[in-house]
Structure formats: structure tokens, C-alpha cells
Amino acid sequence: xxxxxxxxxxxxxxxxRAVGAGLGMLAWLVGLLWxxxxxxxxxxxxxxxQDASAQTLHQGLGLGRYGDIAHSTPGTLSLQTAFxxxxxxxVVSTLIVLLLALPAAYALAIRPIHRWRDVLxxxxxxxxxxxxxxxxxxxxxxxxxxxIGTRTVLIILYIAINLPLAIWxxxxxxxxxxxxxxxxxxxxxxxxxxxLRSVILPIAAPGIAATALLCVIFAWNxxxxxLQLNFANASTMPQWVVSNVSTRGNFLAKLSAASTIACLPxxxxxxxxxxxxxxxxSMGALK
Amino acid sequence: xxxxxxxxxxxxKGTARDPFSSAWRRRLPLLPALLYVxxxxxxxxxxxxxxxxxxxxDKTQSLIPEPTRYVGIDNYKQIFSDPFxxxxxxxxxxMTVLAVVLSLLVGTMFxxxxxxxxxxxxLIRTLLITPFLLMPVVAALIWKQQMFSSxxxxxxxxxxxxxxxxxxxxxxxxxxxxxxxxxWQWTPFMMLIxxxxxxxxxxxxxxxxxxxxxxxxxIFRQLTLPHLRRYLELxxxxxxIYIVQAFDAIDVMTGGGPGSTNVPYYVYQESIxxxxxxxxxxxxxxxxxxxxxxxxxxALRVLSSLFRDEDRA
Numbered sequence: 001x002x003x004x005x006x007x008x009x010x011x012x013x014x015x016x017r018a019v020g021a022g023l024g025m026l027a028w029l030v031g032l033l034w035x036x037x038x039x040x041x042x043x044x045x046x047x048x049x050q051d052a053s054a055q056t057l058h059q060g061l062g063l064g065r066y067g068d069i070a071h072s073t074p075g076t077l078s079l080q081t082a083f084x085x086x087x088x089x090x091v092v093s094t095l096i097v098l099l100l101a102l103p104a105a106y107a108l109a110i111r112p113i114h115r116w117r118d119v120l121x122x123x124x125x126x127x128x129x130x131x132x133x134x135x136x137x138x139x140x141x142x143x144x145x146x147x148i149g150t151r152t153v154l155i156i157l158y159i160a161i162n163l164p165l166a167i168w169x170x171x172x173x174x175x176x177x178x179x180x181x182x183x184x185x186x187x188x189x190x191x192x193x194x195x196l197r198s199v200i201l202p203i204a205a206p207g208i209a210a211t212a213l214l215c216v217i218f219a220w221n222x223x224x225x226x227l228q229l230n231f232a233n234a235s236t237m238p239q240w241v242v243s244n245v246s247t248r249g250n251f252l253a254k255l256s257a258a259s260t261i262a263c264l265p266x267x268x269x270x271x272x273x274x275x276x277x278x279x280x281x282s283m284g285a286l287k
Numbered sequence: 288x289x290x291x292x293x294x295x296x297x298x299x300k301g302t303a304r305d306p307f308s309s310a311w312r313r314r315l316p317l318l319p320a321l322l323y324v325x326x327x328x329x330x331x332x333x334x335x336x337x338x339x340x341x342x343x344x345d346k347t348q349s350l351i352p353e354p355t356r357y358v359g360i361d362n363y364k365q366i367f368s369d370p371f372x373x374x375x376x377x378x379x380x381x382m383t384v385l386a387v388v389l390s391l392l393v394g395t396m397f398x399x400x401x402x403x404x405x406x407x408x409x410l411i412r413t414l415l416i417t418p419f420l421l422m423p424v425v426a427a428l429i430w431k432q433q434m435f436s437s438x439x440x441x442x443x444x445x446x447x448x449x450x451x452x453x454x455x456x457x458x459x460x461x462x463x464x465x466x467x468x469x470x471w472q473w474t475p476f477m478m479l480i481x482x483x484x485x486x487x488x489x490x491x492x493x494x495x496x497x498x499x500x501x502x503x504x505x506i507f508r509q510l511t512l513p514h515l516r517r518y519l520e521l522x523x524x525x526x527x528i529y530i531v532q533a534f535d536a537i538d539v540m541t542g543g544g545p546g547s548t549n550v551p552y553y554v555y556q557e558s559i560x561x562x563x564x565x566x567x568x569x570x571x572x573x574x575x576x577x578x579x580x581x582x583x584x585x586a587l588r589v590l591s592s593l594f595r596d597e598d599r600a
Contacts, residue, residue: 020403020405021405024405027401027408028407028411030400032414034418035414035418037429037471038418040441041429044433053439054439055441055444100319100323103316103317103320104316104317104319104320107314107315107316107317112313113310113314113317114310117591119317119321121590122321122324123320123321123324126324127528128587129332129576129579130532130551130572130575131532131534131551132551132554132572133335133575133576134335135331135558135559136334136335136338136558136559136565136569137332137338138331139559141331159323159327160323160324163324164324221422223423223424223534227538228559237422238422241428242424242428252432255432256433259425259428259429262422263420263421263422263425266420266422267417270416278480278483281479282480282521282525286518286521
């Protein structure tokens, strides 16, 4: 990159200090206002159900609702089951995505194949295909092969969702590995696997970690496939949150606690990876 | 193997005589990923095209199972006489355009606010991206149950406090309610893209303009805005790809309805969501794909123009 990074802009060099401080305060105000719904939900999760549904605070705050959501009526989806299902589906699919994406990124960045650009754009074009265009055959064949209601079918689909993104993202990180290091390894006759392990991965590791986290976020939050292809026993966290909406009685505090618990892992993952997230979200086009 | 054949077709032929030739050694690491993506995304799409010319229905869902047969272009003819589909198309357009334009506008304003040093800048940036990280179903539930709820929702409490009457947000304004949630979630995404755009401006040019006595507004209009143009395009196109497929917010907030059923939701209702008419629903899906291809063509052009710059740099 010849373009120099401009951290903490000096856009308004000529502007007065008071204006700068005012704009800083405006940023704070806008930021806090924007996340108010989240703050309010976390706050509600500590209330009693009566207080929550009336939006009052008479009975104090406590951790009671977090205890409630851990116990579910027998026969319904429990937090433990949903969490384990999500965990297995997310971890397994992300690992397989990396296993497929790393060699592919190597073939597209470090020793690029002929017409690598076409292949790269083929991968991304699959993201433009609407989900509804392929859901019926997937549903019909999942039914035929007894895959409905299994973790396997979700793993298979989440790999397909995340793979194009992961290839674009790892490719852009691989491009930053200095050529001289790779050439030196090639002259030494290092095999592809050893090249990856001893030269490329140590340098690209932070980028690969960010890629993995982004895959985790998308898989964890996915609702459509989980709803369509799972009816009961393999349901994941999004469906568990929705199951806390009740038609009888008050449920707002419990729902708030469930929402907080369900989102916390990926929110933390997202905060941790935010510096590199932009590259994944823009398909590697932006740094 | 049809999957392998399809993948081969996307690869250049030519030097493929010897499977151990150097070209194939280069391609080998790519093949597993390529085959996987072709098998899971392209093959079902081809099957969908086939379904769209049949009257396929879910056998377990109908009382008198009908044999599946070829119906020609009947499913496609039906699309043009279906007023609900036309309505869903119009809703899709309104939903996508409103959500993309508004989140891009607000996101750009946020990016400009954050593109300067102030105390706690990193913290505010971190907080601001949080809505984007939430599960879409949770975002929709928060707004439905906490903010928009007609009796005890926070917004109606605030309206009552200010002396206004309560508004039944979701039932009276379903589209606006869903767009609000989409904008709330996608503004941080746009903000990150625009922030990357603002920070990639060459500092020396901005300083030179400043030394020459250009006003802040003049610099913004003459230098920053043209520079941001491609980032705006990228944000708009990437946002459209995701938002045009919005499903979760609609399912959770309204469960469909005249004002809020977009095309993906309509296709869902016609098929696995209750109609179980896979044949005709596939025809709807294919029409959606044709529209998506139009958007995607533009999107890929923008992406590859950014891409060429990266190569040059």
C-alpha cells in the first residue's frame, strides 16, 4: 500500500477547539442513543417479570431470570441442548471452512493458478444467489437422506455460506506475506504443507483468526436454515431465543435474559476482531 | 460425477494432459473448496430450475398425492397473474431501497463523526458496531417487544410522556417498523465501510489543500466526496445483497402480511412455510435469481474496480 494510513484525522485542521470538543460529545451522544435498545434489554433482564412488562422498577434487580432460562419445561428445547448444538455446528463448520479455505487461498494468492481472478469471482458470485433459489432441492434431498433435524445438515450448509467469504479474506491476508520468505522456502524445497505451517501461517495468523471469528459470528446468528431444516432436537440458539416468547403470561424479562446470553459470545468475538472485520465484510476489498 | 464435471468446466482446460503437470499441482489445493461450493450452491440451483417446470408438491403434506409431471412454462405464466407476488416484489424494492439508503446516510454521518480524535473514540466505535453483531432475530425481538410494543413499549411510553397518543407501530406501520430494525443493524456496517474510505484518503493532499487555504467544507466537497464515491457504491451494493434477502426480521416481527411480505418471505410461505408447492415456488425463486443477477453484475463490477486499485498499489 502506497497510500498512507491517516489515523485520527485532521480533517478540520482549521476548525476551532470548541467545535472539535462539541463534535466529540455529539459522537458520544449518538453512540449511546444508538445502543440504547441493547442497554435497555440488558437492564430489563435483571428485572422481575412484573416490572419488565410494565417498564417500571419497584421490585429491584437480580439475577433471577438468568436462573429461570436455564430451566425449561421438559419436552421443549432447553438452553443446554441449543447451546451444545450451536457450539458443535459453529465449531465444526468453521474448522472445515478453514481446512478448505487455506489451501484454496494459497492457490489464489501465493502461487496463483491461471485465471485465478475468475475463480475468485466465481466464489463470491455464489453469495449473490438468493437462499430461496436453492432451499427446495436442499430440503427435498435432506428429507430423502434423513438429514432433517440433524447437526450434519446445518454444518454442511454453514460451510457453504462461509467458505467464499473465508477464501476472499484469507487470500487478502496471504498477499501480505513477504514474497522473499516464500521464495526462500521454495528454494529450500519445503513442501506446501510445511510452507503453510512454518512460513505463511505464523505471519497470517491474526488475519486467519479474524476470518474464523467472522465465520463463527455468521454461523452462530443463522436462523433461516436452522428454522427450515430442524424441527426439534438439533435447534440452535436463535430458535431457542424465539422459543422464549410466550403467548401466556409475562415473558419480557426472561426473553431479555435469553437474548443477552445468546448474543454475548459473538458480540465479544466481534469486538475482538473489529479492526480486521471490515476486510471480511467488504469481501477483502477494503483494508 | 456431475459436480466434478461442473467444476472442471469453470477451470481452464489446455495444459491438462498430464495430471501431474505443474498447472495441476497448482490447482490441486483449490479443488476441494471449489468442488464443495459447486456441489452445495450450484447443483441445487440447477435442480430448482428443473423443479420450476414441474408441479412438484410435498408428498407428505398433501392428502391426495399428485404424480409429479412436467408442466412447461405454466408456473412462469402464473407469476404474472399473481397479485400477491407483484405486491411482494414492490415491498422488496421499497424495503431494500429504504433500508440501504437510510443506513448508508446515517452510517456516513457516524463515520465522519468518528474520523477525528476525541476521548473514548475507540470505545464509541466498539459500542456502535454492536447492533450489527446481534442475531437478526434478537434485534427484531428487542424492537418488537421492548421498543414498539403498543402498551408498554419504550417508544409509546415516551410518546405518552410528551403528550402524544400511543401508536401501534408494528400493526399500523409494518414496513417502517421492519426498515427501522434493518437500518439499526446495518448502519454500523456502512459506518465501517465509510470509515475505511475516509481513512484511506492520502493525508498529503488534504494537508496541501489546507495549506492552500481551502475551507473544511470545500475540502469535503471537492476531495473527500469524490474519493468516497466508490465506497458509497460498495456499501450500497453489499448492503443490497444482504438486505434484499431479509427474512428473520419479517418472520419475527410480523410473520408476513400485506405491508411486510417481501419476495423471499413470499416464496417461503408458498413452499416450506405452508404452501408446499415446490414447483411453482421454484419458478418464483428463479425470477428472484434473475433480479439478483442484475444487482450482482453491478456489484461485481464495483468490487473488481476496487480490486484493480489494490493490485496497482
